[in-house]
């Protein structure tokens with residue numbers, strides 16, 4: 614029995630769109646931070662011989678798409694190890710699925726590490742990330758801690774949390790599941806958005822600028838570039854008829870601009886849903902959290918700092 618822990622991550626420069634062909638390879642590079650404090654815990658064991666895989670999520674048998682995607686990973690791990698047998702897996706997230714924090718990222722990072730270890734494969738982080746990416750590309754980034762890039766098939770840790778400490782305030786603006794899940798949203802954007810060619814062209818420039826700003830510990834440029842990547846991703850999706858924002862999303866973005874004008878060190882990003890993630894420096898987090906919690910439509914604010922990659926906690 615292998616037990617692992619992994620955390621969600623939030624992209625600063627966004628992955629949106631896939632390369633043609635196999636392997637679920639992103640069409641554009643991305644930069645993320647892996648979070649601390651919000652966790653997926655996964656326990657896996659493997660039994661030789663005949664038998665059915667079992668996969669329990671939040672205490673219940675997984676079904677539908679979640680089960681299909683997990684079994685596809687189990688099949689890859691069986692093929693890589695040359696072993697035949699069945700997995701027994703249990704996975705639990707300690708953060709709400711309606712929080713706008715991608716449970717697929719921490720979930721598949723944890724699953725990739727747990728299942729490979731359960732069959733006795735002692736893979737490098739890079740190989741575990743390659744496996745995780747095939748299930749959900751953002752999961753490749755959660756294999757690593759701190760600041761992480763995903764460029765094509767290659768995920769890599771590029772800086773630690775101490776290099777530029779940040780706090781993220783997740784402003785939750787809706788309890789429901791998102792309208793268009795990210796995989797479907799990006800495929801429709803690729804197919805339908807007249808702005809997609811521009812996104813493909815410009816995203817690498819934004820990514821290079823963000824990576825340089827991070828290396829220079831330039832909070833202001835990193836913040837502006839993160840917002841630009843977010844806005845361009847959402848504009849590109851909007852041109853395909855996909856709108857993730859709600860009224861509160863707009864209000865928070867406006868509030869963040871006003872706070873920036875008053876000198877608060879903060880910047881926002883938004884993923885495939887209406888919640889807004891606001892990054893700030895640790896010393897400014899308390900005041901900012903109070904301000905954001907008071908914005909009409911903000912249901913609650915979750916707080917996280919930068920954390921570690923996926924790891925085995927017991928075996």
Ligand code: DP6
Pocket residue numbers: 623624626627628629637643715717748749750751752795796797883884885
């Ligand atoms: C908006 O990794 O969930 O959060 O590879 O199809 O599973 P699949 O997509 P996923 O997409 C994440 C999109 C995003 C931006 C990001 O995290 O980079």
